[in-house]
Amino acid sequence: MRWDELEEEPCSMARTIGVIGDRWTLLILRECFLRTRRFEGFQSALGITRHLLAERLKKLVRQGVLRRVPYQEAPKRHEYILTQKGLDLYPIMMAIVHWGDTHMVDERGRPLLHQHRKCGKNFDPVMVCSECGEPLSAKEVHTHPGPGARSTPAAKAPEKAKPRRKAA
Amino acid sequence: MRWDELEEEPCSMARTIGVIGDRWTLLILRECFLRTRRFEGFQSALGITRHLLAERLKKLVRQGVLRRVPYQEAPKRHEYILTQKGLDLYPIMMAIVHWGDTHMVDERGRPLLHQHRKCGKNFDPVMVCSECGEPLSAKEVHTHPGPGARSTPAAKAPEKAKPRRKAA
DNA sequence: CCTATACAGTTCTAAAATCGAACTGTCAAA
């Protein structure tokens, strides 16, 4: 399976993973949310190779997650700014951070605290049901096929037979 | 930067990425939440190579995200079950799915709908502030260093000078 | 007894991605 195949799977998760599902992309996005905007900023904050950074930024721009905005002429230079589509990744970032805060901290505690401007308090992100407002957990959720699902269940992976021996 | 270095960074996001931040791991976890438990199940659902699948499962077990539970003696066989730590990844999964539902669907609509058992309705996951219950967005959140932050700001990446020329 | 199948891996080689370091090009400041 290649990266670009992921984006065509009938699964919102696979498609999203096709866009942001790798280590460097996620770290680049972290920097974006921490207000990094420029090539050198990303590079020195992350220690990513310049080659990969250029590639990942290009991809994020192509996907509409970042916008490449000129900030100076001569020499032409650009900043990378989160689009609305990019800003909408915020819940994913927060969910990732929160899991780390819960399960991956050492004895010293959290590296970063989050304060909600509206209420002024340090908070944790909580995921709730849009309909009733109750917090969600895996066991309380039932999934079923939507309109974009594959029509036949047998179509799951029929393109190719894959015999492990000599195919008789 | 190697994988295992990520887990020691003073950043909950980096640490989490060290555990789940790759394509196959995320897809394996998707299958876990869809109730897949066995090696062959993962392999045929995902088309991942058996080699990588074995490796990723081992890593997830080592990290405490999955538990390897025997389900038959002779020959010994095991199932891979989400631990509580693994179940706690649910908000991340839902956030990823929801972003895909919002930004990556084609004209046919969502591949999968989610129904909340408690209220019976199809829902979207919404991320709210644990303190005031309001929905969160990036601009309303202020971050500041917590107890586990690096003490000196200059410690960001001082271990090694990295001259791009001959270091004069 | 012999063969086929299910399952859960392991092993191997070729192909692809990443790393690390240097190089390019433009412009400003010293």
Place this chain on the structure above:
DNA sequence: TTTGACAGTTCGATTTTAGAACTGTATAGG
């Protein structure tokens, strides 16, 4: 004229991943 900042590009070496076959245990069938 030289140096440095910035935003990349290029290239050889290393690491990961893909793809396919192989191993080992056990059951079922003939």
